[in-house]
Amino acid sequence: MHRIGFHVSVAQGFLNIFENAKVLGANCCQIFTHSPRSWAFNIVSEDVGNLFKDLYQKEDIKPVIVHDSYLPNLASIDPIMKDKSIDSIKKEFISCNRLGLEFLNIHPGAHKEQSKEKGLLEICESLNSVKDYVGKVTLLFENTSGSGSVMGSTFEELKFLLENTDFNCGITLDTCHLFTSGYDISNREALENTVSSFDKIVGLENLKLIHLNDSQGELNSKKDRHEHIGLGKIGPAGFKAIVNHDYLKNIPMIMETPVNEKRGDKENIIFLREMIEI
Numbered sequence: 110m111h112r113i114g115f116h117v118s119v120a121q122g123f124l125n126i127f128e129n130a131k132v133l134g135a136n137c138c139q140i141f142t143h144s145p146r147s148w149a150f151n152i153v154s155e156d157v158g159n160l161f162k163d164l165y166q167k168e169d170i171k172p173v174i175v176h177d178s179y180l181p182n183l184a185s186i187d188p189i190m191k192d193k194s195i196d197s198i199k200k201e202f203i204s205c206n207r208l209g210l211e212f213l214n215i216h217p218g219a220h221k222e223q224s225k226e227k228g229l230l231e232i233c234e235s236l237n238s239v240k241d242y243v244g245k246v247t248l249l250f251e252n253t254s255g256s257g258s259v260m261g262s263t264f265e266e267l268k269f270l271l272e273n274t275d276f277n278c279g280i281t282l283d284t285c286h287l288f289t290s291g292y293d294i295s296n297r298e299a300l301e302n303t304v305s306s307f308d309k310i311v312g313l314e315n316l317k318l319i320h321l322n323d324s325q326g327e328l329n330s331k332k333d334r335h336e337h338i339g340l341g342k343i344g345p346a347g348f349k350a351i352v353n354h355d356y357l358k359n360i361p362m363i364m365e366t367p368v369n370e371k372r373g374d375k376e377n378i379i380f381l382r383e384m385i386e387i
């Protein structure tokens with residue numbers, strides 16, 4: 110059974126996310142533990158964590174993935190910004206452990222004026238400094254579109270991050286980011302080539318999550334603009350190949366698609382489920 114879901118809101122509390130997911134027809138989901146555009150946030154309390162853990166065991170909404178906020182840059186050359194970023198990730202690890210959640214998804218960071226090599230190493234060093242807070246969590250590095258100095262857009266960079274971080278890590282592949290960073294997945298053959306290249310360089314066993322988004326931007330455009338499934342430049346053939354791929358079909362898939370006059374979440378999941386052949 111495919112695990113397909115959405116990013117859902119925690120605005121009405123952590124205990125409500127299962128209902129929010131079910132209403133959309135999802136059987137897994139992704140959340141922020143707090144407002145993603147704010148530095149000031151609280152760690153999840155032990156009481157809320159315990160209530161959540163009980164419910165999580167009973168509900169068939171699995172996995173629930175935590176996405177970190179948009180602000181941290183673990184490779185920042187500004188020491189204050191870097192400390193804030195490290196502290197923010199540390200708090201996310203504590204919250205994930207209290208909630209009993211296994212995966213924390215992060216965007217690797219931007220190297221800005223320093224070299225990419227230095228930036229990648231900075232990310233790993235920042236993460237290694239909070240190793241004691243990781244607990245049972247697996248950190249997922251999400252691939253990026255590679256605009257500006259943003260790191261993590263190539264399989265080689267993802268491999269470097271995995272190899273130089275001293276605790277359990279894995280990879281999230283976002284289909285929009287894959288496509289706009291130059292990896293074609295718009296048909297079965299192109300997808301096979303991209304998956305086999307990922308396997309050779311990073312290892313498929315490290316792939317823990319797929320962000321399923323179509324793309325407004327063209328192949329290799331470095332643009333990070335999501336589109337409804339099948340309505341973007343990846344198109345229906347690409348998504349049909351992904352959801353029916355022998356290996357990928359067993360990886361949880363989370364959509365971060367828009368909600369607008371064209372479609373909402375329900376329409377996207379129906380469209381996707383109708384393409385599943387196996």
Ligand SMILES: [Zn+2]
Pocket residue numbers: 251283320365
């Ligand atoms: Zn994503």
Ligand SMILES: [Zn+2]
Pocket residue numbers: 283285286333334335
């Ligand atoms: Zn994106």
